[in-house]
Amino acid sequence: MTSNLKQVWFPGPLIVGAGPSGIATAACLKERGVPYLILEKETCLAPSWKLRTYERLKLHLPKQYCELPLMAFPPEFPTYPTKQQFISYLDAYVERFAVKPLFDMAVRVAEYDASIRFWRVEAGDLEFICRWLIVATGENAEVVWPEIRGISRFRGQLLHTSCYMKGDGHRGEKVLVVGSGNSGMEVALDLCDNDAKVSMVVRDKLHILPRELLGISTFGMSMALLKWLPVKAVDALLLFGTRLLLGDTEKYGIKRPAIGPLELKSAAGKTPVLDIGTFAKIKSGQIKVVPDINQFTSKGAEFVDGEHEEFDSIILATGYKSNVTSWLKEEEFFGEKDGFPRTSFPNSWRGKNGLYAAGFTRRGLLGASMDACKIAEDIANLYGAVDIRHKLNTITS
Ligand SMILES: Cc1cc2nc3c(=O)[nH]c(=O)nc-3n(C[C@H](O)[C@H](O)[C@H](O)COP(=O)(O)OP(=O)(O)OC[C@H]3O[C@@H](n4cnc5c(N)ncnc54)[C@H](O)[C@@H]3O)c2cc1C
Numbered sequence: 001m002t003s004n005l006k007q008v009w010f011p012g013p014l015i016v017g018a019g020p021s022g023i024a025t026a027a028c029l030k031e032r033g034v035p036y037l038i039l040e041k042e043t044c045l046a047p048s049w050k051l052r053t054y055e056r057l058k059l060h061l062p063k064q065y066c067e068l069p070l071m072a073f074p075p076e077f078p079t080y081p082t083k084q085q086f087i088s089y090l091d092a093y094v095e096r097f098a099v100k101p102l103f104d105m106a107v108r109v110a111e112y113d114a115s116i117r118f119w120r121v122e123a124g125d126l127e128f129i130c131r132w133l134i135v136a137t138g139e140n141a142e143v144v145w146p147e148i149r150g151i152s153r154f155r156g157q158l159l160h161t162s163c164y165m166k167g168d169g170h171r172g173e174k175v176l177v178v179g180s181g182n183s184g185m186e187v188a189l190d191l192c193d194n195d196a197k198v199s200m201v202v203r204d205k206l207h208i209l210p211r212e213l214l215g216i217s218t219f220g221m222s223m224a225l226l227k228w229l230p231v232k233a234v235d236a237l238l239l240f241g242t243r244l245l246l247g248d249t250e251k252y253g254i255k256r257p258a259i260g261p262l263e264l265k266s267a268a269g270k271t272p273v274l275d276i277g278t279f280a281k282i283k284s285g286q287i288k289v290v291p292d293i294n295q296f297t298s299k300g301a302e303f304v305d306g307e308h309e310e311f312d313s314i315i316l317a318t319g320y321k322s323n324v325t326s327w328l329k330e331e332e333f334f335g336e337k338d339g340f341p342r343t344s345f346p347n348s349w350r351g352k353n354g355l356y357a358a359g360f361t362r363r364g365l366l367g368a369s370m371d372a373c374k375i376a377e378d379i380a381n382l383y384g385a386v387d388i389r390h391k392l393n394t395i396t397s
Pocket residue numbers: 016017018019020021022039040041042045046047048049053057058059060061065066105106107108136137138139140141183323327358359360363364365366368
């Protein structure tokens with residue numbers, strides 16, 4: 001580590017990242033009387049939501065699964081709050097718990113110093129020294145920019161969904177959406193609603209489920225059924241209901257994986273798409289499903305089936321990845337390939353030497369909230385013990 005930095009010893013945990021996971025952990029620590037510090041690389045709270053999400057975004061899951069600990073959503077919020085409503089909730093949350101991140105403080109390096117048994121964390125011109133380090137930098141810290149042949153040759157507009165705000169700028173255009181996860185599907189729908197001619201690349205097999213079955217949230221129903229039935233049986237019921245509602249997706253170019261949606265989620269972390277109307281547009285032919293891209297050309301794309309099509313714009317809905325391996329010098333708890341904890345939920349929140357992970361469960365805001373509660377409880381117990389020892393030492397010396 002560089003030595004000309006000003007050293008700051010901090011008695012409580014240091015949280016990296018002021019997204020929902022970081023602020024939830026901060027609130028839980030505050031409730032337990034543990035002082036903390038949050039470092040955030042951007043200049044605002046929850047920048048993933050404020051700066052990198054499209055306008056029509058609503059929470060994908062019903063609100064009761066997206067609340068942070070200790071504070072409910074306002075009762076007037078709809079079942080699926082809008083992005084703006086969620087942001088206003090986060091703003092109210094930090095105000096209520098007086099969470100004050102240090103902004104513009106990107107952590108460059110964090111490393112455990114075994115000789116003093118503390119973490120050394122570099123940000124700005126400071127080196128923080130602390131006993132506990134909470135990684136809350138998110139599963140979606142960096143955009144995934146795919147390596148597709150000829151991508152730099154394309155002369156039209158090329159952007160990632162993180163920069164896509166709304167479809168009205170693409171009215172009348174031919175647009176290719178590359179990727180068919182929840183974001184790709186919703187952006188394709190938004191473009192279609194704004195009179196763009198949309199094609200969407202569906203490369204892999206995927207599960208698409210209606211967001212609601214018989215008026216009940218598919219996610220909520222799955223959670224309830226899993227209390228009584230094995231995962232295979234719940235998957236079979238979900239797929240039966242989906243077939244009745246959506247029909248055979250394979251007929252429209254969307255093949256289903258051999259294993260069911262919930263089993264696949266727990267085995268490989270692959271989230272099913274919750275359909276909010278895109279599939280109807282695919283069925284009616286308003287959104288065209290195309291196979292994987294062989295290469296981009298200056299005017300469009302050539303697909304693996306040999307077809308070539310011209311496009312005005314290409315939108316990469318190719319997702320995000322963790323950035324932990326770029327700054328955390330630790331290889332035992334976080335995997336060096338994907339920057340996620342090596343142990344999966346429910347054991348993904350605590351590593352060794354005072355290292356914690358909040359929001360790496362692949363279970364959205366619900367998982368982040370669970371992490372926040374567990375981490376705060378654990379640290380509060382340890383902090384209490386350290387604090388008492390410190391007070392005893394002070395009294396006796
Ligand atoms: C489009 C979209 C919709 C989603 N909808 C839902 C939903 O409806 N329900 C649900 O449960 N989940 C949803 N999720 C998933 C997840 O809940 C969100 O991504 C949520 O924002 C995760 O919170 P987080 O705090 O873990 O990560 P983030 O919100 O990404 O926050 C991480 C923070 O860490 C900061 N950071 C990163 N690196 C550093 C560094 N080196 N130093 C300092 N700061 C750093 C970032 O700037 C960021 O502010 C959605 C995700 C996306 C992308």
